[in-house]
Amino acid sequence: MIPALSLILLFQLIGEILSRALMLPLPGPVLGMIFLLIALSTSTRIQQIVRPVAQFILAHLSLLFVPAGVGIIAHLDQLRAHGLGLAVALVVSTMLAIVAGAAAFAFVAKLIGSASDD
Structure with a gap:
């Protein structure tokens, strides 16, 4: 070991x-x-x-999540105060990342598709 x-x-x-x-x-x-x-x-x-x-x-990978859980519990008052803003930021940023990924995929697909037509 x-x-x-x-x-x-x-x-x-x-x-x-x-x-x-x-x-x-x-x-x-x-x-x-x-x-x-x-x-x-x-x-x-x-x-x-x-x-x-x-x-x-x-x-034993789940043990690595213990510090994150402790951090959440330790800052629960901050989470209560700013939880809605954090949730909105997470949802919006996730949606933007998905849209950006889909747009990049579509762009590359068009490039590859147009190159094979020639």
């Missing part, structure tokens, strides 16, 4: 170092996750090392 966790954290550290050193707009943990994905795709040895820990983490 320790070697697998060390490997996962090593990839996160590499991503963090590269992200900060190169001043990339991509967060270090995301960059590290991409490197880990590449390593997992190319090496069965790394897959064998990481698989048990990954399965353990996924089996």
Whole structure:
């Protein structure tokens, strides 16, 4: 378990170092996750090392929601005061994201469709 966790954290550290050193707009943990994905795709040895820990983490994934729940309970008075505004913002932003995604899909579909007609 320790070697697998060390490997996962090593990839996160590499991503963090590269992200900060190169001043990339991509967060270090995301960059590290991409490197880990590449390593997992190319090496069965790394897959064998990481698989048990990954399965353990996924089996207990619900524990990661505890801090968010505690934050909600801790700021319940703020949620009561601004809950309606937050709900409206969530619904509107979700709708806008769906519309933007659909518009981008339609635009790309037209580009691909018009290119195949020529």
